[in-house]
Amino acid sequence: MGTATESELDLAGWLTRIQQLHPNEIDMGLERLNIVARRLGLATGKQADSPLVITVTGTNGKGSHVAVIDAVLRAAGKRVGSYTSPHLLHYNERICVQGVPVADSAIVQAFVAIEQARQDVSLTYFEFGTLAALMIFQEADLDVMVLEVGLGGRLDAVNIVDADIAVVTSIGLDHQEWLGDTREAIAVEKAGIFRHRKPVVCTESDPPITLLQAASALSCPVYRAGRDFIASTSLVDERWHWRGRMGAANSTGRQTQTLTVANLPVAALAPSNIAGALQAVCLTGLLPSEDWLQAQLPQILSTLMLPGRQQWFHPPRFPVSVVMDVAHNPQAGQALAKAIQCQRQQILLQTGRIGSVRVVLAMMADKDHAGFYQALEKQADFWYIAHFDLPRCLPAEKLANLLHGFGARQGSMVPISSPATVTRAFQTACTDAVAGDIIVVTGSFITVSDVMSSMSD
Structure with missing residues (x-):
């Protein structure tokens, strides 16, 4: 009892x-x-x-x-x-x-x-x-x-x-x-x-x-x-x-x-x-x-929509597109990359310019980090590496080091002030972004959840 x-x-x-x-x-x-x-x-x-x-x-x-x-x-x-x-x-x-x-x-x-x-x-x-x-x-x-x-x-x-x-x-x-x-x-x-x-x-x-x-x-x-x-x-x-x-x-x-x-x-x-x-x-x-x-x-x-699955937002305070996707393996990463590419083409047709893609990323430690990076690398211009409050999450510093090892350019890795929370990484990406940019929030359900929660506060 x-x-x-x-x-x-x-x-x-x-x-x-x-x-x-x-x-x-x-x-x-x-x-x-x-x-x-x-x-x-x-x-x-x-x-x-x-x-x-x-x-x-x-x-x-x-x-x-x-x-x-x-x-x-x-x-x-x-x-x-x-x-x-x-x-x-x-x-x-x-x-x-x-x-x-x-x-x-x-x-x-x-x-x-x-x-x-x-x-x-x-x-x-x-x-x-x-x-x-x-x-x-x-x-x-x-x-x-x-x-x-x-x-x-x-x-x-x-x-x-x-x-x-x-x-x-x-x-x-x-x-x-x-x-x-x-x-x-x-x-x-x-x-x-x-x-x-x-x-x-x-x-x-x-x-x-x-x-x-x-x-x-x-x-x-x-x-x-x-x-x-x-x-x-x-x-x-x-x-x-x-x-x-x-x-x-x-x-x-x-x-x-x-x-x-x-x-x-x-x-x-x-x-x-x-x-x-x-x-x-x-x-x-x-x-x-x-x-x-x-x-x-x-x-x-x-009328059908599933939150957090290639879900697009247009924040009123920022002239950018935001996509949130719970993708966390190479297969899902490839599908996300195609969606980003299509959005970039639409922005190009509408504005005549290609904006930058800023990826806010936090992942569990047991995922295929190399495969996920390779799925997104051709679309990503800047990486905002973060972590969330869960024991299985890979610390932001370790994930950033992995991406460097996979070939990410030093200049593409945007430093996040400590602690490098998902919310802080997203806020940094929003501050850096200019009209026509795309902010991608991905890597885990928790990554998306943290940003969604902050947007609803």
Whole structure:
């Protein structure tokens, strides 16, 4: 049982407490989690009245996929719960019902029940959060649960729930310490969310053979980008179209038929991510009709935005563009570099000059710093190296030294007065910037969160 002090904790107090309960921030495995889930009476297997479960894994694009799946199914009149991580500003962002973050009181109530049920079982911060989300969803009378994998797949906490549709967004080298140091090895971990004869959507056109072998071993029909669904951009205008398969899929996929949705507007999210999410939605059998999707999808996409994913701002006090992106691996860095390049071209057309790109960067210590630098180096003119208040963050001085070693020019490294916080680095970049410049805030969710928080103060 929780102590009187625990029963009086608010959400902030609980979050502080659960961060300190387990000796390791990351502790892969499902055994401890399953014990507590059973004690809580959580239904993790399929029952007649269970909501449909879509589990999303991948190196990049998971949040975008969840956002699209959630938005389309809610527009179709379905009751949807989504679980994502990490959050940007408020923990509640992780657990949403009908697109709305749940109240502090609901999360606290779940934490209290978990604390009472776990007894001598130690749980990580993420495991506490996952169990809380599942408890809240179980009481929410949902039609669909959309669950984002935190790390890998096979041993991730959300994998205690059986997926009806598994989505793999991309497979890159990240978290190698836990997942393996090759795409083939990482694919095996991500394929751990697959279930026998349940469909798999793969946003990569050429996934590692180990992913396809895992799907075949479980008789899972695979819907692959470039083969079963595609996002095509018009050469004439900025509209694009999606083609994929629609219908409730079985193990052979024979119940599906080809569908094309044309003249879609440019959205804030990458078309490749939207395409994968749409394919998953179209396999649920929950959409009213093809005509409904044709009519509603343009409006849904035109209003869809995911904070911190290539999100552009134009601060009123500064004549510059600011883009915030939670990218933290080479693959995401390359996508960000393309977005920066496109923005520079637009500025050139509008003003006749090319401004400087000023990158505010702070990263975790376990990331591919060389790969991320190489992805951005051709677009970056100045680097503002910082750190945030987390033990896993690489100190600003060490990150700056690494960038020097990777080839960054001495003159491109802008000194930040100590302590080199993210907020101070961003303020320095804003002070240095002139009309037409682009300020990039990237490297981690925490980097973006710190700047967003400072802008809202």
